[in-house]
Amino acid sequence: MALRRTLLRGGLGGLAAAAVLGGGAAWWIARRDGAAYAALARETWRPPDAASRPVLRELVRCATLAPNSHNTQPWRFVTVAGGLRVLPDPARRTPVVDPDDHHLVASLGCAVETMVQAAPALGLAAEVEVAADGGATLHLVAAPQRDGPMAAAVARRRSTRLPFDPAPLPAADLAVLEAAGGADPRVALLLLDAPAQRAALSELVLAGNSVQLRDAGFVAELTHWIRFSAGAALARRDGLFAGASGNPVLPEPIGRAIFPHVFTLAAETDRMARQLAGSAGFAVFAAARDDPDHWLAAGRAAQRFCLAATTLGLRTSWVNQPVEVPALRPVLAAWLGLGGRRPDLVLRFGRGPDLPPSLRRSLEEVLVEQGA
Ligand SMILES: Cc1cc2nc3c(=O)[nH]c(=O)nc-3n(C[C@H](O)[C@H](O)[C@H](O)COP(=O)(O)O)c2cc1C
Incomplete structure (x- = not known):
């Protein structure tokens, strides 16, 4: 019995020591990678430099x-x-x-x-x-x-996946957004900021979210592009870094192991609902035709909108669920009175906090x- 107790104590002590050592190493790696991430992000997000050659x-x-x-x-x-x-x-x-x-x-x-x-x-x-x-x-x-x-x-x-201030924007700001996003006559921009419009669009986003989260293929593809740790984000320099999406940064194996348990329909519906409620308005882009030429034009219009929003100190975030789920696309188009047009892209906007890039x-x- 005494021997068993000694072994047990030794074993647990060893494990505890390993955990402390492992935890210390993980902490050190996270700190080093976090600093390297911040440095590369600063270097990446430099404004256009007229002196840079070529x-x-x-x-x-x-x-x-x-x-x-x-x-x-x-x-x-x-x-x-x-x-x-x-x-x-x-x-x-x-x-x-x-x-x-x-x-x-x-x-x-x-x-x-x-x-x-x-x-x-x-x-x-x-x-x-x-x-x-x-x-x-x-x-x-x-x-x-x-x-x-x-x-x-x-x-x-940035694409900022956080709730914004839902207070309506001044008409002058909306006019700037409309001029930028609606500059190409081939791409219709619908700005939705009335409470009833926001509520109806939010319902469609949540419906799309729920279809996607029940789809194992969608979740697998999304997970493939998530980078849970700064180290993984630094190694590939692509994908969705947890810290840039407002999520906890974790060692990669731990993030991958716990993701299926925390990325649940209930949790994600709640998170998305808070983001939708925290929106001053939504912008839907619908090009005149459904072909690559017009998809490119819709992307250009949406980016003009995002840049104009940035000049006004506004944040933007994409909520494309109702245009990504094929069954919801015609529902959205009918609600917006788009006739045969395909709704291409959906953004929400408002004033809000920043996230790491x-x-x-x-x-x-x-x-x-x-x-x-
Ligand atoms: C065509 C397009 C579709 C997108 N769809 C979504 C989306 O449905 N949900 C989302 O959270 N972000 C979406 N995004 C945002 C991207 O994930 C984001 O641009 C990317 O992660 C890079 O981050 P950044 O915009 O902050 O630079 C979309 C972006 C584009 C251009």
Whole structure:
């Protein structure tokens, strides 16, 4: 008995010592990775720098700051005579949530618009020619260097998955958002800020959320792109870093082990409902046609909207559930009176707190400089 007690004490003591040592090491790693993450995020989210050479590399660096579905960064850039080509990267598709590449092409649209808005700050003017593969060519010419609030907003925009202040925005702010998001006549922008409109749209988002969370394929694809630790986020520089989504940062194996237990329908419905209630309004983008050319245009319009919101000190966050779930898309379209149009993208907006930014892959991974 005495022997058993001694062994037990020794064993437990050993385990406790290992746990303390392991905990200490985990703490040290988390601290080191957290500091490295913060340093890389600062370096990543620099505003357009007119002095940076070659200027095309700087323009592509700005493009990579664009919002993009699941932060897969589904793009490649190639220098061509007189400009740049932006191409889809098929290796970075998300076939469950986005089977027809609609979000992928909209993400390319966000990158294209980011370059159009950043170009003047780099002494360039950009003209966009859409390609049949969902990509585009930017024809670039020298122009007088001009700093402006939209270019500066490129490095301050975030997708902020937190509740915002639901207080209605002043009409002047709404007018700025409408002018930016609705500038392309091929893309209708519907701004919904009346309480009844917000409530009805929130119901559709929650309905979509619930369909997606019951879909094992959706959850598996989402989990694949989540980075629970700063170390994993740093290693890949893509995906959804827990800290940038307002979630606890955990050692990767622990995060993956507990995720199925905390990512429940009840918990996520509650979290999403709080975010929806914490919104000053919603913006729905619906292009005139359902083809890649128009998906790209919808992405450009949404990014113009996000940048304009950023210039006003507003936060934006994407709530695309009702356009991602095929059965809900016609319900949303009918409610909005869109006729045969496909609703493309949904954003919520308002004043709110900030979150740490997400990371981006290096230029070496996304840019091919022909002739370099
Ligand atoms: C076309 C598109 C669809 C998106 N859909 C969602 C979405 O449904 N839910 C969400 O939380 N974020 C969504 N996002 C936001 C991305 O996850 C986000 O842009 C990405 O993680 C990078 O983070 P950042 O925008 O803060 O730079 C979407 C972004 C784009 C461009």
